[in-house]
Amino acid sequence: MADLIEIKVPDVGGVASIDVVEVLIKPGDTVALEQIIATLETDKASMDLPASAGGTIQQVHIKPGDKVGEGSLVATVLVNSADTAQVAATLKPEQSTQSPTTPAPTIQEQPAPVKTPEPAKAAIASPASTPVIDHSISVTAHASPSVRLFARELGVDITKITAGNGRKGRILKDDVKSFVKRAISEGVTQSGAGIPSIPAVDFSQFGETETLKLSKIKRLTGQNLSRVWLNLPMVTYHEEADITEMEAFRVALNAEKTKDETKITGLMFIIKALVAAMKQFPSFNASLSADGENLILKKYINIGIAVDTPNGLVVPVLRNVDSKSINQLASELAEKSDKARLGKLMPADMQGGCLTISSLGGIGGTAFTPIVNAPEVAILGVTRAKMQPVWNGKEFIPRLMLPLDLTYDHRVIDGAEGARFMAHIKQNLSDIRRLLL
Numbered sequence: 001m002a003d004l005i006e007i008k009v010p011d012v013g014g015v016a017s018i019d020v021v022e023v024l025i026k027p028g029d030t031v032a033l034e035q036i037i038a039t040l041e042t043d044k045a046s047m048d049l050p051a052s053a054g055g056t057i058q059q060v061h062i063k064p065g066d067k068v069g070e071g072s073l074v075a076t077v078l079v080n081s082a083d084t085a086q087v088a089a090t091l092k093p094e095q096s097t098q099s100p101t102t103p104a105p106t107i108q109e110q111p112a113p114v115k116t117p118e119p120a121k122a123a124i125a126s127p128a129s130t131p132v133i134d135h136s137i138s139v140t141a142h143a144s145p146s147v148r149l150f151a152r153e154l155g156v157d158i159t160k161i162t163a164g165n166g167r168k169g170r171i172l173k174d175d176v177k178s179f180v181k182r183a184i185s186e187g188v189t190q191s192g193a194g195i196p197s198i199p200a201v202d203f204s205q206f207g208e209t210e211t212l213k214l215s216k217i218k219r220l221t222g223q224n225l226s227r228v229w230l231n232l233p234m235v236t237y238h239e240e241a242d243i244t245e246m247e248a249f250r251v252a253l254n255a256e257k258t259k260d261e262t263k264i265t266g267l268m269f270i271i272k273a274l275v276a277a278m279k280q281f282p283s284f285n286a287s288l289s290a291d292g293e294n295l296i297l298k299k300y301i302n303i304g305i306a307v308d309t310p311n312g313l314v315v316p317v318l319r320n321v322d323s324k325s326i327n328q329l330a331s332e333l334a335e336k337s338d339k340a341r342l343g344k345l346m347p348a349d350m351q352g353g354c355l356t357i358s359s360l361g362g363i364g365g366t367a368f369t370p371i372v373n374a375p376e377v378a379i380l381g382v383t384r385a386k387m388q389p390v391w392n393g394k395e396f397i398p399r400l401m402l403p404l405d406l407t408y409d410h411r412v413i414d415g416a417e418g419a420r421f422m423a424h425i426k427q428n429l430s431d432i433r434r435l436l437l
């Protein structure tokens with residue numbers, strides 16, 4: 001059984017002429033009771049018109065630009081009369097349903113009786129009432145309550161949308177969608193994604209200043225880091241590896257080298273230990289698919305190395321690291337970091353990384369929290385090794401301890417897995433013979 005119900009403009013405080021700003025339904029649409037179906041506007045207020053009945057829209061009687069008044073027909077909707085929950089509670093009893101014994105005519109056979117429930121009240125947003133709806137929204141943003149709600153749900157600060165495509169610059173749902181699309185394609189900037197921007201300050205009022213243009217690398221890195229920071233739930237786990245023996249071996253190896261040969265730094269052993277751990281824990285050599293539904297496991301191992309250059313940070317990638325010797329890795333990194341510092345890296349040199357190492361060990365530090373180079377799922381930070389007294393069960397002995405920091409994407413890596421991964425790296429660095437196993 002089905003009834004045709006008319007949805008009409010309710011009493012909006014005796015205003016005779018109301019502009020139709022936006023119509024959100026078309027014939028064939030299914031609407032729920034109280035779903036917003038149109039936006040109306042008077043000189044003083046804008047309002048969302050909710051459906052006073054839920055069902056399938058048969059006809060829409062208004063269009064943007066029309067003028068309507070109380071009682072104007074907005075739409076007719078076919079309601080399953082058994083479903084009383086789909087008609088506004090204020091529906092008068094005599095208008096409600098047919099006798100249950102009367103077979104319901106199908107639409108093809110005979111037009112259904114037209115019933116008019118008392119329309120649900122329109123949600124009105126006048127400038128005065130706006131702050132009550134959302135304290136964070138400026139009263140100057142020209143948008144209906146449903147568009148404001150839509151913007152809030154997407155985390156968009158509607159005041160950042162400067163001009164809408166609706167009448168008199170009104171912000172429409174499509175304007176909010178376009179704003180979000182733009183923010184995504186441009187990368188998340190300080191003022192995007194609803195995050196309050198940092199206010200501009202005229203520093204010259206406090207003293208002399210000089211303005212330097214950021215390098216392209218710095219600007220792009222900044223955008224990428226902000227995007228990662230906002231998208232990834234990151235955890236950083238700290239560990240220390242005893243590299244006393246490894247360091248002695250490294251020094252001995254370097255002593256054998258001629259002055260033209262590339263010296264080996266501890267980083268080469270760290271790369272090797274990292275690769276061994278990635279083989280043991282494949283979820284670290286993976287990326288989440290863009291929809292977040294799947295983990296893409298990689299069967300190759302390329303490691304990105306963050307290199308500090310005068311123009312900013314770049315990350316050249318060492319390829320197929322698992323099949324290269326320590327000496328090969330040392331020469332390749334020396335070549336790539338030289339190229340990086342001369343600004344000669346090609347885009348291909350920086351693509352295809354599986355995991356990144358950021359080593360500040362040559363500079364100093366005790367710990368830091370590097371940011372994952374997404375879509376990779378983790379990054380290994382390294383700071384300066386130092387001699388420390390370590391308790392061996394009987395006495396304190398001097399050991400060279402290397403601080404390690406692993407930041408991981410917690411959507412992919414669990415805390416325990418992160419800790420095991422680091423334990424594996426620590427064990428291999430503490431006894432590099434294990435890397436042969």
Ligand code: CAO
Binds near residue numbers: 313361386
């Ligand atoms: N502890 C103690 N000493 C260390 C060390 C550590 N963890 N790491 C490096 N060193 C020593 C090296 O042995 C070397 O000593 P010698 O000159 O006596 O041989 C010296 O520090 C300089 O090493 P290096 O930095 O030139 O070489 P590397 O292989 O360790 O690192 C590279 C190469 C490219 C990673 C590095 O030069 C670099 O650019 N680091 C900065 C990366 C960065 O900016 N990260 C921050 C990114 S934000 O996340």
